[in-house]
Amino acid sequence: DDLPTKNIVDSSFTFLNERLANHYLLPGVEGVQMRYVSLPSDTIRGGLMTQASILKVTANGTTTSPVVRGNWITERILGVQIAPPPSVPAVEPDIRGAVTIRQQLEQHRADTSCASCHAKIDPPGFALEAFDVMGGYRERYRAVNESVRPEKGVGMNGQAFAFHYGLPVDSAGTLADGISFRDIRELKRILLRDERSLSRNLAIQLTIYATGAPVSFSDRQTIEQILDRSAASRWGVRTIIHEIVQSEMFLHK
DSSP: OOOBGGGGTOOSEEEEOHHHHHHTTOOSOOSSSOEEEEOOTTOSOOSSTTOHHHHHHTSOSSOOOHHHHHHHIIIIISOOOOOOOTTOOOOOOOTTOSSOHHHHHHHHTTSHHHHHHHHHHHHHHHHGGGBOTTSOBOSEEEEOOTTSOOEEEEOTTSSEEEEEEEEEOOOOEEOTTSOEESSHHHHHHHHTTOHHHHHHHHHHHHHHHHHSSOOOGGGHHHHHHHHHHHGGGTSBHHHHHHHHHTSHHHHHO
């Protein structure tokens, strides 16, 4: 339907079947067939960042990392490439739940060689800490604590699984430009303030996919012309694709 690029960040709809709807805590969807579903106005879903599929592949199956998810957002959604310094060790979450990954990262950022990258990567990742390794919503981490009664849940294999609650999840953050947010809803609203930048990244990613070649400095003017011609449709995705396949970049690269 040539919907605007902004739907990549946030949308009023998604596609679900009954099992996925239950995972999203959305009632009223029955059957195995995937279908278009309108979302409630206050939903945390909508867009790519909060799709369970994206949240799953940006986790390692056991723990989540704001660094991995934040880097996915900055590169894939915002088009900002951040290369970490060589030989920097990964920050592994404390699976016993004594400290949160946020607390560990605060110590990690005390190293000035790490701070500059993490100031850009971590904040979007913090917003996605409200989702577990399977993309389910959570307010507290899971932890190991044999001194308290376990809770009943579902494990990664889909079978019954007992677990313990850990520390609360903090989804707030402050972006590198100083703008703060409380949760994923506010982060989405902040990112949507510059729809042209989101559309520029989409146009670049589609061009790379279509041509099999990186977008060079000499191509930038063509990208901006594509954005100018698609602005009337709020940078509709179909319009952007049509403009790309008629461009010199696509026809002669």
